[in-house]
Amino acid sequence: MATKYYKESKRNKDWLLEKKVVDSDEILELEIDKLGVHRLAKLHPIMSDEQFEALKLHIEEHGQIEPIWVYRDLIIDGRHRTKALALLGSKTVLAKEFPWNASEDDIRSLIMGQEKRRHQTKSQMAIQAMAMWKGALGFEKQFKTKAIAAKEIGTSSTAVDRAAWILKNDGEVHLKELYETGTTTCCMRNINNIETLYREIKAKLDREAQEILKATQGIALAPDEENSIDAYVKLIANSERAEVIKEVAKRLYKKAVELEK
Numbered sequence: 001m002a003t004k005y006y007k008e009s010k011r012n013k014d015w016l017l018e019k020k021v022v023d024s025d026e027i028l029e030l031e032i033d034k035l036g037v038h039r040l041a042k043l044h045p046i047m048s049d050e051q052f053e054a055l056k057l058h059i060e061e062h063g064q065i066e067p068i069w070v071y072r073d074l075i076i077d078g079r080h081r082t083k084a085l086a087l088l089g090s091k092t093v094l095a096k097e098f099p100w101n102a103s104e105d106d107i108r109s110l111i112m113g114q115e116k117r118r119h120q121t122k123s124q125m126a127i128q129a130m131a132m133w134k135g136a137l138g139f140e141k142q143f144k145t146k147a148i149a150a151k152e153i154g155t156s157s158t159a160v161d162r163a164a165w166i167l168k169n170d171g172e173v174h175l176k177e178l179y180e181t182g183t184t185t186c187c188m189r190n191i192n193n194i195e196t197l198y199r200e201i202k203a204k205l206d207r208e209a210q211e212i213l214k215a216t217q218g219i220a221l222a223p224d225e226e227n228s229i230d231a232y233v234k235l236i237a238n239s240e241r242a243e244v245i246k247e248v249a250k251r252l253y254k255k256a257v258e259l260e261k
Contacts, residue, residue, distance in 0.1 A: 027094050027095070028067075028096070029092045031091060032082055032090065032091060037079050038071060038075060038076045040107055041111065064093065070096070071097070071100075076098060077110065078093070121182060122159065124179050124182065125155040126162065129153035131163075131175075131179075137172065137176055163194055166194070166197060169205060174197055175197075
């Protein structure tokens with residue numbers, strides 16, 4: 001059960017500290033302007049403007065409900081709460097201090113364990129897992145396998161696969177937007193989840209494959225190239241999309257098998 005650690009005085013807007021001990025961890029009052037942000041805190045997405053305003057309003061009305069976590073004067077969890085408090089005029093923030101001898105893995109485990117992110121959607125978690133597995137979207141490679149990444153972040157391997165496929169098919173911009181803001185625009189649609197984005201991009205590639213296939217019709221081929229999949233692949237080799245070529249080749253192969261029956 002959450003405990004209210006500090007409250008707002010209705011008369012003078014000063015923040016009043018109520019120092020308590022929770023789970024045997026001492027709650028410290030730290031000066032905000034002396035704190036920095038740990039690089040691992042960026043494992044989590046920046047809140048959208050709407051999310052941040054809602055958080056700030058909640059803190060203004062109810063005070064700081066949960067302490068942040070700091071490690072060697074660097075915030076590892078709670079940078080949004082700290083920013084909100086500063087904007088509300090507070091000079092201090094309530095915090096728990098992580099052991100100074102903790103390893104980076106210990107810090108990462110703490111960060112990833114914070115409710116698997118209070119404001120993070122399933123799609124954002126999938127994108128993060130993929131990025132930390134692939135070393136993409138500005139993330140350092142943290143996990144050796146997809147399975148480990150999915151387990152650590154708390155998402156499914158299928159969702160990570162979807163994100164990896166989107167990245168491979170020129171979807172980096174969309175993934176970054178979806179991760180950072182919770183929404184992206186693709187194929188003239190506003191999309192807020194990884195599955196819909198996957199379907200839209202796949203449908204787009206399918207349409208392009210159809211157009212390319214139509215463009216090859218009527219082109220004369222040498223006799224030894226008739227019904228040759230390789231010949232058609234050569235005809236569309238100027239396409240920069242490997243998936244389009246594969247899709248066309250796959251369909252031609254299926255047609256060739258049908259003709260042989």
